[in-house]
Amino acid sequence: MTTNVIEVNNLEHKYNDLKAVDDISFTVKKGEIFSFLGPNGAGKSTVINVLTTLRKIQKGEAKVNGYNVAKESKEVRRSIGIVFQMMCIDYEMTVFENLEYHGKIYSMPKNERRNRINELIKLTELEAKRNTLAKDLSGGMKRRLELARGLMTKPAVLFLDEPTVGFDIQTRMRIWEYLRKIKREGTTIFLTTHYMEEADQLSDRISIIDHGKIIATGSVLDLKNQLGEDLIYLETSDNKAAAGVLKTLESVKGVNEDTKFLRVMLEGDVTHILPKIMDKVRQNGIEITTVNIKKPSMDDVFIHYTGHGLRGEELEEQHENIKIAEVLK
Ligand SMILES: Nc1ncnc2c1ncn2[C@@H]1O[C@H](COP(=O)(O)OP(=O)(O)O)[C@@H](O)[C@H]1O
Ligand SMILES: [Mg+2]
Numbered sequence: 309m310t311t312n313v314i315e316v317n318n319l320e321h322k323y324n325d326l327k328a329v330d331d332i333s334f335t336v337k338k339g340e341i342f343s344f345l346g347p348n349g350a351g352k353s354t355v356i357n358v359l360t361t362l363r364k365i366q367k368g369e370a371k372v373n374g375y376n377v378a379k380e381s382k383e384v385r386r387s388i389g390i391v392f393q394m395m396c397i398d399y400e401m402t403v404f405e406n407l408e409y410h411g412k413i414y415s416m417p418k419n420e421r422r423n424r425i426n427e428l429i430k431l432t433e434l435e436a437k438r439n440t441l442a443k444d445l446s447g448g449m450k451r452r453l454e455l456a457r458g459l460m461t462k463p464a465v466l467f468l469d470e471p472t473v474g475f476d477i478q479t480r481m482r483i484w485e486y487l488r489k490i491k492r493e494g495t496t497i498f499l500t501t502h503y504m505e506e507a508d509q510l511s512d513r514i515s516i517i518d519h520g521k522i523i524a525t526g527s528v529l530d531l532k533n534q535l536g537e538d539l540i541y542l543e544t545s546d547n548k549a550a551a552g553v554l555k556t557l558e559s560v561k562g563v564n565e566d567t568k569f570l571r572v573m574l575e576g577d578v579t580h581i582l583p584k585i586m587d588k589v590r591q592n593g594i595e596i597t598t599v600n601i602k603k604p605s606m607d608d609v610f611i612h613y614t615g616h617g618l619r620g621e622e623l624e625e626q627h628e629n630i631k632i633a634e635v636l637k
Contacts, residue, residue, distance in 0.1 A: 311337070314498060319333070342498050350518050350520065355517075356498070364378075372388060400443065403456075414461045455472075465497075468499040472501075512527060513528075516614065539574070547570050560573070564612065
């Protein structure tokens with residue numbers, strides 16, 4: 309029997325007149341990594357805050373570990389672990405002391421505590437800073453300590469709100485590996501992210517969330533398969549006109565216009581359809597400058613369901629993070 313560790317029905321949350329979460333329902337099964345993938349402002353943190361009882365539930369129903377978040381908040385809190393965007397570390401303690409203290413609060417036996425601390429300090433690359441006061445760490449290091457602290461205990465359900473924001477890709481990949489490991493050891497993980505790659509690499513299942521609504525849910529493979537086996541990327545002299553023409557073809561399931569490319573979804577085998585597509589475009593006096601065939605990625609899935617890519621600000625932020633990561637090295 310599969311047990312649902314998280315069950316959410318018709319959750320709604322408003323800030324004054326703004327509906328930040330709009331009639332959301334989903335379940336997370338025991339032992340899976342489930343991700344909310346969505347842009348900034350989509351409502352991810354609001355959902356996670358309600359599930360972890362940091363925000364009072366307004367409308368709908370939510371259960372975590374079988375406990376009702378409205379009526380059994382204490383039991384919910386006792387059965388979960390949380391890694392948040394906000395800082396919970398103590399600045400007047402060293403890296404080691406912060407982790408040691410957290411382990412003690414959760415009554416971890418000394419041996420287990422020490423082993424976990426060593427493992428996590430290594431994971432977050434803080435070995436050289438073991439005895440440094442938290443207040444003397446750089447911003448990125450503080451974030452990594454925050455994550456290490458959240459991972460100290462191995463709860464039945466772990467909530468992670470954008471756990472790797474601002475980390476460089478190597479650190480991020482190591483953290484993904486670690487999360488997979490604790491999943492194998494039996495922890496159920498609910499995480500939010502706006503990184504396509506993170507959702508793709510980690511998740512058993514994903515819900516794509518935009519403007520407070522879930523617009524698609526499925527395994528990474530299912531979501532990608534919805535877009536067909538292959539996608540054709542075309543660059544033409546007139547993408548808008550080409551899109552209009554291609555939409556009339558039976559073997560074309562859908563066309564997205566990006567600023568630069570046309571992304572063409574197919575009904576059937578690319579090797580047969582590609583020549584037809586090229587003929588059709590050229591017959592209409594449109595020049596084709598480049599053609600690419602590729603397997604659908606999480607970006608494609610995201611654009612397909614939301615009708616847009618990441619917004620400018622997030623792309624900028626990702627650039628910003630790369631810059632920060634470079635400085636930190
Ligand atoms: N405390 C708050 N007061 C007013 N509006 C808020 C508050 N927290 C979040 N919002 C708004 O609710 C929406 C969803 O926010 P949030 O849940 O933080 O999204 P995400 O985590 O996906 O970025 C956004 O439009 C945000 O500006
Ligand atoms: Mg958030």
